[in-house]
Amino acid sequence: xxxxxxxxxxxxxxxxxxxxxxxxxxxxxxxxxxxxxxxxxxxxxxxxxxxxxxxxxxxxxxxxxxxxxxxxxxxxxxxxxxxxxxxxxxxxxxxxxxxxxxxxxxxxxxxxxxxxxxxxxxxxxxxxxxxxxxx
Amino acid sequence: xxxxxxxxxxxxxxxxxxxxxxxxxxxxxxxxxxxxxxxxxxxxxxxxxxxxxxxxxxxxxxxxxxxxxxxxxxxxxxxxxxxxxxxxxxxxxxxxxxxxxxxxxxxxxxxxxxxxxxxxxxxxxxxxxxxxxxxxxxxxxxxxxxxxx
Numbered sequence: 001x002x003x004x005x006x007x008x009x010x011x012x013x014x015x016x017x018x019x020x021x022x023x024x025x026x027x028x029x030x031x032x033x034x035x036x037x038x039x040x041x042x043x044x045x046x047x048x049x050x051x052x053x054x055x056x057x058x059x060x061x062x063x064x065x066x067x068x069x070x071x072x073x074x075x076x077x078x079x080x081x082x083x084x085x086x087x088x089x090x091x092x093x094x095x096x097x098x099x100x101x102x103x104x105x106x107x108x109x110x111x112x113x114x115x116x117x118x119x120x121x122x123x124x125x126x127x128x129x130x131x132x133x134x135x
Numbered sequence: 136x137x138x139x140x141x142x143x144x145x146x147x148x149x150x151x152x153x154x155x156x157x158x159x160x161x162x163x164x165x166x167x168x169x170x171x172x173x174x175x176x177x178x179x180x181x182x183x184x185x186x187x188x189x190x191x192x193x194x195x196x197x198x199x200x201x202x203x204x205x206x207x208x209x210x211x212x213x214x215x216x217x218x219x220x221x222x223x224x225x226x227x228x229x230x231x232x233x234x235x236x237x238x239x240x241x242x243x244x245x246x247x248x249x250x251x252x253x254x255x256x257x258x259x260x261x262x263x264x265x266x267x268x269x270x271x272x273x274x275x276x277x278x279x280x281x282x283x284x
Binding site for chain 2: 027030034037041045049050052053055056059068075076079082083086107111114115118119121122125131132133135
């Protein structure tokens with residue numbers, strides 16, 4: 001392991017001097033998730049989930065769309081941090097670990113982008129004169 | 136490369152050598168439920184959002200696959216996916232409550248409280264009791280609502 005020598009740092013094994021950032025971001029997104037996923041969970045229970053028109057009307061409400069976007073950011077950031085720790089603990093080969101972390105970032109960033117794009121399209125399709133579709 | 140040469144030193148103990156207790160179980164299930172939510176929950180959320188945006192046909196196809204296919208000639212395939220869908224959704228509900236309650240426990244631990252052996256054991260057990268109770272309550276409510284139309 002890196003012991004603070006220059007060689008250790010070059011190998012990426014020394015202290016990076018932002019050890020608390022990951023921990024703090026995990027807690028901040030956890031707080032966001034309590035509020036926002038809690039909102040989504042209650043909405044799931046109250047909505048007629050099999051009725052597309054009702055779900056669409058709900059999701060295109062500006063306040064709901066904003067909450068869904070914030071939730072997507074908070075959740076995908078939180079899951080990126082959590083899965084990163086899981087990979088670092090259980091994937092030991094250097095190559096497979098690097099590949100796993102790359103795939104994780106593709107999933108977290110790509111998934112969040114897909115989700116946000118879908119929410120924006122749902123909310124703004126009527127204003128743009130678009131019929132549903134295209135996803 | 137440094138750190139990769141074989142060593143005769145003992146490896147750190149892992150799941151199979153620990154005696155199971157509430158505190159370590161709740162810690163392991165925090166990770167299991169979090170990873171489940173992250174992958175299965177995340178993908179299902181995106182699938183659902185995409186289906187809403189894609190329009191009524193796509194949304195109805197999503198519902199017919201995951202929940203219930205209302206067409207009179209619904210095939211065996213959808214019978215299987217409807218069953219699997221409900222099992223996955225019940226699992227996600229449990230994972231949500233487990234991760235939520237366990238996460239709240241972590242906030243208390245972060246504040247430096249709750250480390251006394253009896254207190255720690257009590258709250259670890261209550262996380263499991265809470266998550267299972269909440270999951271059962273939610274699904275009794277959902278099935279009651281579904282049956283009442």
